[in-house]
Amino acid sequence: MQTNTATTMTRHTPNGPARAFLCVLLAFGLFASLNLYAQEAAPAEGAAAEATQHTMIDRFIEGGWVMYPITACSIALVWLTVDLWMRTGLKKMAPPAQVAQVQDLFRAGDYVGAYQFCKGNPSAFSNTTRVALSFLGDGHDATEGALFSELNKANASIQTRINYLSVIGVCTPMIGLTGTVTGMMSAFSTLKTSGAGDPAKLSGAIGEVLIATASGLFIAVPAFMFFYFLRNRLQVSMSDLQEICTALFRKMPYGHLKDAHVGEEEFYAAIPNWVAGEAAPAA
16 A cells, blocks of 8 residues: 655744744844944033934944945845754754655655655755665665765755854954054044044044944854854754654665665666676677
């Protein structure tokens, strides 16, 4: 009796905490990308002094050219964090509907149907199961080796993306430091040409120094926080995925599957041509 391998995949909506987390990240991205360092300037002493207020655009302009790459890094930080949060979840890596369907096919001994189902529903779980099924005819060791090799491949693919958060965390302070150096050069140039008699130009150069440095640190700190958090989340999910996959093949009847070809991969190995040529005349 062959089980039906078709199944309807439903889209899982994120739960309350996940939605709240994503909303916080999006709000942070908007905050970081626009560099909201606006502060109200203290009113000057005296009755005739007027209170001035710097907008975020003014702060962005004061930061100099380094604000553009820092803004790009902040957008990349938000995009990577949201994307990796979804990728590293166990429900994304091993959807419960896929796991239940493959388990039913394994119980029925329909390994060809399980292979076809995994091929049509790609995920970390289905890809690992599909590759392991294609090695069933080669025995326990080959199947187990293929399973762990595919798990390592899935882990490396996501870990590479997570490492980009570390790159952002390292590069943004350096970009801010570059703005600091250029700002200090501008400040000393102002002192050289006009001395201390033009405080407006001098304060503008010093403002570029402070804003550039603060912007780089403002992006670097959460980048490192999300890097370690998502790396640990991936390790937990990969451990659970490995347990699910190894449980499927724990009691596999390899004796009945010897030399069976479950998958659709093409084999390129054959008898050496010189052996085949020697055997032909004897026949």
